[in-house]
Amino acid sequence: xxxxxxxxxSLSASVGDRxxxxxxxxxxxxxxxxxFQQKPGKAPKSLIFGASSLESGVSSKFSxxxxxxxxxxxxxxxxxxxxxxxxxxxxxxxxxxxxxxxKVEIK
Amino acid sequence: QEQLVESGGGVVQPxxxxxxxxxxxxxxxxxxxMHWVRQAPGRGLEWVALIWYDGSNKNYMNxxxxxxxISRDNSKNTLYLQMNSVRDEDTAVYYCARDRxxxxxxxxxxxxxxxxxxxxx
Numbered sequence: 250x251x252x253x254x255x256x257x258x259s260l261s262a263s264v265g266d267r268x269x270x271x272x273x274x275x276x277x278x279x280x281x282x283x284x285f286q287q288k289p290g291k292a293p294k295s296l297i298f299g300a301s302s303l304e305s306g307v308s309s310k311f312s313x314x315x316x317x318x319x320x321x322x323x324x325x326x327x328x329x330x331x332x333x334x335x336x337x338x339x340x341x342x343x344x345x346x347x348x349x350x351x352k353v354e355i356k
Numbered sequence: 357q358e359q360l361v362e363s364g365g366g367v368v369q370p371x372x373x374x375x376x377x378x379x380x381x382x383x384x385x386x387x388x389x390m391h392w393v394r395q396a397p398g399r400g401l402e403w404v405a406l407i408w409y410d411g412s413n414k415n416y417m418n419x420x421x422x423x424x425x426i427s428r429d430n431s432k433n434t435l436y437l438q439m440n441s442v443r444d445e446d447t448a449v450y451y452c453a454r455d456r457x458x459x460x461x462x463x464x465x466x467x468x469x470x471x472x473x474x475x476x477x
Contacts, residue, residue, distance in 0.1 A: 283463045285401070292451060292470050293393075293401065298463045336401055340463045344417045345391075345403040 251275050251339050255348035261356045268324040270351045272337035277317045281341035284313055284322045287350075288333045296335075297322065329355060358382040360452045360468030367474045368442050378435040378452030378468055386410070386430040389460030392437050394448035395470075404450070405437065406460040413459070419445070439473070447475045 252275035262268050272282065280300040285293040295304045297313040300320055310325045324331055332355060337348040364376040376392070392404040405426040406415040414426050425438040435452055449470040456462035 281463070285464075287401075292467045294467065295463075295465055298456070298465070304465070338401070338403075338464075340461065343406070343415045345406075347401040347403070350400045 250344055251278060251342060251346050253337055253339055253346050253348040255335075255337055255351050257351060258349065259352040259354065261354045262327050263356045264327055264329065266327045268327050268331075268353060270322045270335055270337075270353075272315075272320045272322070272348050274318045274320075274339055274341075278339045278341035280316050281339055282313075282315065282320050283338045283340060284311075285336045285338065286331075286333045287336065293336065324353075327353070327355070358454070358466045360454065360466060362450065362452050362468045362471035365450065365471035365473045367476055369477050370443060370475055371441055374439045374442060374473060376437040376439070376450055376452075376471055376473070378437075380433045380435070380452075380454070383454070383466075385428075385433040387458065389455035389458055390426075390428060390435045391453045391455060391460065391464060392426060392435075393451045393453055393464075393467075394446075395451070396445070396448045399448075402448075406455075407435070408460060409458040415460070442473075442475045444475050446473060448473060 254273045282300045284297040287293040301313045334350045359381045362378045368374045407426045427436045451470045452468040453464045454466040456465045
């Protein structure tokens with residue numbers, strides 16, 4: 250199985266800060282990488298697919314990049330409504346696997 | 357508006373069976389692969405199973421192979437997850453999710469709100 254490792258596990262940043270989350274795959278996954286946002290008590294929401302394609306209706310403050318084994322999710326200007334846990338997930342091969350999540354909080 | 361609504365969760369004793377359902381609306385159900393993803397309390401997301409748009413191919417995570425069956429009824433726009441011989445570690449919120457394509461290779465685009473399964477004696 251492909252292991253997905255996110256860093257950091259949690260972060261605290263100020264409103265307006267630029268936030269970057271990293272995701273590393275244990276083997277190459279081309280660009281078959283998605284990012285999801287999950288707010289407390291809610292279902293996940295799709296943000297990005299294909300490593301860098303923004304899901305329809307998702308704010309352009311979210312962006313993704315990467316190919317192969319190393320990927321990043323960036324929030325350009327952190328806002329209170331962005332408080333959530335963010336997960337990366339590979340869909341290059343089955344079984345699909347998720348990162349352990351990054352909890353984002355406001356400082 | 358694309359929507360997935362799960363049901364069928366509840367408290368179940370170890371070793372018993374449970375069937376989860378997911379009703380789809382707002383899109384053409386028979387044109388998409390479908391998935392189940394679960395989340396144990398306080399834990400991360402875990403992919404469980406996939407079924408192709410026509411039900412002709414299925415794939416499962418190793419921990420549930422032989423105990424869990426994914427199926428679909430395209431005439432009812434409904435996805436199912438039959439869980440047999442449930443174990444404590446099956447306790448989780450189960451999410452139904454829609455793929456972007458027919459055969460489950462383009463990633464998840466839509467999520468349901470989840471249904472909770474608690475395995476307890």
